[in-house]
Amino acid sequence: MKVLETDIAVIGSGPAGLAAALEASRLGKRVTLIERSDDLGGILQQCIHDGFGLIRFKKQLSGPQYAERFIEELKASDVSLLMDTTVLSIENEHKLIRAVSPKEGVLEIRPGAVVLAMGCRERTRSQVEIYGTRPSGVMTAGTVQRYINLEGYLPGRRAVILGSGDIGLIMARRMHLEGIEVLGVYELMPEVGGLARNVYQCLIDYDIPLHLSTTVKEVFGDERLEGVRVVKVDENRRPIDGTEEDIACDLLVLSVGLIPENELSRKAGVLISPVTQGPVLDESMMTSVPGIFAAGNVSIVFDLVDYVSDSAEAAARGAVRYLDGQAPSAEPLDVILGNNVASLLPTQYRVDYTGDELSFYLRVCKMESNVRVALRQGDRVIKSRKMPVVRLAEMVALTLLREDLALIESGMPLDIHIET
Amino acid sequence: MEGKLICISCPRGCELLVQTDERTGAFISVEGNACIRGSLFAEAEVNHPERMMTSVVSIRGAKHCMLPVISRRPLPKGKLVEAVRAMRSITVEAPIREGDVIAEDIVGTGIDVVAARSLSCRCD
Structure with missing residues (x-):
């Protein structure tokens, strides 16, 4: 088994991982960046729309362009990359990381400190109450985004979107532009979940209707989705009888929230906050386990990538101070x-x-x-x-x-x- | 005439109250913007609305089969759908560097479309 030693191990190479690795490297530490896929940049690579980086770069970049700025700097740095490498566990006392990759088999990484940057995950159908059959054609907005922007497939012809978070709104526009008929965006809450500017440029621009206080109650179809039943809800989010409407569609897109991805953190014994669903953190972004830090959406779901990068740099500085014996006590x-x-x-x-x-x-x-x-x-x-x-x-x-x-x-x- | 817009220049999304000429529909004034970008956006949105175009084109020889692209400048809004459609017939070969021109003068707008990321050859 290969054993690697490093000062700081960063888990995940999305916007948080990239920024954390670079900041720690700038401060003179040996950094190992561990990424489970074969691509750097995380979810940014499929977020091809513009609007990223206004605070940091004073420009509206697309997701891949934002990532590229960090990737270029990373390639010029001496950060070690472990691609195609999945972390299985972090042992809390010695922060020993076990990972696997097709090239190396089982690996052991022995860092002085760890920065968790695994990002977040979308809520799925099983986490919202929708009755009915289990046909294909019910998927998260991020999955639709991956199909269209990375893999070049159109996952349906007539789509209904449940949830008005930013990804749902962005995907309404993207699907429309690629020729999918977007029948409407349905939102359980009385207020839209995403930014006002996304309602304007993604829905209003293309006359896509937004229905507030309305949800999808049931799905129909055997092999493939054939339709959904929507219903209005009252102020307590209870369905109002008699307001049901059936809509024929072959794609139901779910944009119903994000949850920080903390399986590894839990396994490492890190205390999770019920409020953020991420680790309980101190001023240096250190978790309850000394030497383990968290950055970006693994710690709380941010709205702007600029903040994700900032939080990651703060976590990296915290990890460096910890290694240098200057951590606040x-x-x-x-x-x-x-x-x-x-x-x-x-x-x-x-x-x-x-x-x-x-x-x-x-x-x-x-x-x-x-x-x-x-x-x-x-x-x-x-x-x-x-x-x-x-x-x-x-x-x-x-x-x-x-x-x-x-x-x-x-x-x-x-x-x-x-x-x- | 009075109209409402939402500024798309930044995530703040200021609600803009715009006055336009009754006869010509031309921009007169704006209120509600927190910064200069808001007034520039309002004037453009009334007189000649424009949007950035982002889409994907096919790529051969890279680890992915799609390459994200972006217009160098915003396009006239009315040309957007046509421009996205035009991307579908384009196939490029790896390697591609971010910023490489993928399509010149897209749908007669005089605006170039460039690669939004680098993609090396699969074997590299």
Whole structure:
């Protein structure tokens, strides 16, 4: 069995893994990047639409273009790549990684620190309640995206989309442009799940109808999907009798949410937060297992890839400080979720943190206008930011600089609120 | 005349209130934008709406069979469907570098379509 030693092992080469590997390498560490497929870039390679990288590169790039910038830098760096290599487990005490690849067979990687960057996974039919048969033609938006953009297949002719998340909206446009008739987007909630600009440029541009407070109740068809039954729902999301409508279609596209992919993290004994569904993280993006860090969508589902890259660089810097023996060691303060805060990253902070800045990322429970996002400690406001509006679909970032962090004292927990 | 638009220049998605000329339909003014991109978008959206074109073309000799492509600049919105259709008849050979021109002057717009990623030969 081949045994490899490295300073930092990064698991996954999507936007988080690429950014983490590069940052750790820039800081002088030996890095091994482990990727289970034969392609770098993760999901970005099938997200061929533009709109990525406005914050980081001040440009609207397509997914592959965003990935390419990191891949070019990676090829010029001395990061070691293990492609086609699937991690099976991470032993928590010594952070020993077991992996397999067709070329090497079973591999053992012995890193000083690990950055988890496995991303997230789509919810499937079995995770939402849809009755009926089990025909082919029911698939997630990401699968449809893969068929069309990577493999060159059209997976249907008449499509219904359930869920109005950004991927669902993007795929409505993509399917329409490739000649699939898109009959409508159905959303259980009274509010659209994706960004307003995607409703505008993906649905309104092509007259694709959006039905809010409506869901797919049942699917029909034996071998192949023949139709779906949609129904309106009340404010408690219960179907309203008599509002059913049957729609003939051969493709049902599910865009019903994303879940951080943490099987490996759980196996490694990492504590998972019920709020983010990702690992409980501290200010350095370190999990409950010392030396194991998390970055990007494995830690919380981000809305913008720019934030994914930022979080990954923060995790890499944390891992480097850990290896250099400079990791903060003070008792962590909890960061408590206050008014209208649905999820938050990170949820722990140590006052001896030596980083130059720290970003908190949060999602709200409900849309509100003219608000202030405020991080407080007791009666004192540590940092706040005015926002004209906060929405479910959009993450809010609150970045603290050195002078802001200096205001935080030991002892008392922090709390973060949306104040009206 | 008054109309509502949503700015697509960034994820913020500002809701724009646009005033246009009753007679010609031409752009007059905009409110609700948080930055300069919003006013540029509103004027373009009223007078000559345009969108970036992203699609795929076939590629031979690479590990994938499709290559993502993107227009160098936004296309007139009315030309978008035609441009995406035009991509279907294109096949290129690996290797391809990101930025390589895949189609010149697409559907008479004067705008080139370029590769959005690099794809090496399968054997490399």
